[in-house]
Amino acid sequence: MEPQEDNLFGRIALKQGYVSQRQLDECVEVQRNAKTSRLLGAILIEKGFLSQEQLRKVMVLQKQTMSVPAKDEAERQADVSFGFIAIQSGVVSSEQVYECVQEQVQLARRGLYFRLGEVFVTKRYMTPEQVRRVLDLQQDYLIVCERCGTRYNALRYEPGQRLPCTHCGTIVQMPRRLPAL
Numbered sequence: 001m002e003p004q005e006d007n008l009f010g011r012i013a014l015k016q017g018y019v020s021q022r023q024l025d026e027c028v029e030v031q032r033n034a035k036t037s038r039l040l041g042a043i044l045i046e047k048g049f050l051s052q053e054q055l056r057k058v059m060v061l062q063k064q065t066m067s068v069p070a071k072d073e074a075e076r077q078a079d080v081s082f083g084f085i086a087i088q089s090g091v092v093s094s095e096q097v098y099e100c101v102q103e104q105v106q107l108a109r110r111g112l113y114f115r116l117g118e119v120f121v122t123k124r125y126m127t128p129e130q131v132r133r134v135l136d137l138q139q140d141y142l143i144v145c146e147r148c149g150t151r152y153n154a155l156r157y158e159p160g161q162r163l164p165c166t167h168c169g170t171i172v173q174m175p176r177r178l179p180a181l
Contacts, residue, residue: 009040012061013050023049042095055094056084059101078138079104079116086126086134096125145172 010028013019019027027043041058044050050058060080083097100119107114117134120126126134144150150167162173 009058009062012058013041013044013054016054016058016061018051018054018058019044019049023047039095039098041098045094052084052087052094055098056080059083059098063101063105075115081138082116082134085137086120086130089134089137091130091134092120092125096120096123099123100125145170 010019010024014021014024023044027040027047027049030043030047031038031040041050041055045052045055060076063076063080079101083092083101086092087094087097097116100116100123103123104114104116104119107119114122117126117131121128121131145165145168147170148165148168150165160173162171164170165172
């Protein structure tokens with residue numbers, strides 16, 4: 001991860017009042033002296049300075065700051081929800097979610113947008129079946145507009161229901177089952 005992104009993570013955690021400057025400095029020092037690359041968020045959790053819920057909130061704020069402006073707030077929330085459920089289900093660790101969110105942001109900066117579940121599969125942290133199970137738990141369905149290609153999660157819709165694409169307005173029919181990844 002780029003130091004700038006970890007720096008942003010630390011500044012957000014500090015600004016939100018989740019950690020003190022002393023705690024942040026301590027964890028940055030641990031990170032700097034580690035023999036292998038370590039995520040600041042993971043170190044803050046390991047030290048007991050940050051809770052899982054606070055990590056999730058900081059990641060949302062960090063993602064909002066770093067994301068492509070066109071990215072929809074509902075999509076950001078759905079990805080965060082997906083990661084949180086995946087952690088609670090024991091499928092992935094908080095470090096893996098954090099790493100995949102950072103990868104997702106880097107891809108978005110290059111103009112490549114992927115849902116968080118797709119990044120998990122690409123990094124081999126989850127199988128497509130595990131992604132489908134988390135989506136089931138999330139009670140979301142992955143929708144792809146055939147006209148514009150926009151992908152998003154639609155919350156609380158019934159399979160087969162029709163709704164307008166949030167990007168182009170084309171009527172999209174909810175899938176009868178989750179699509180293959």
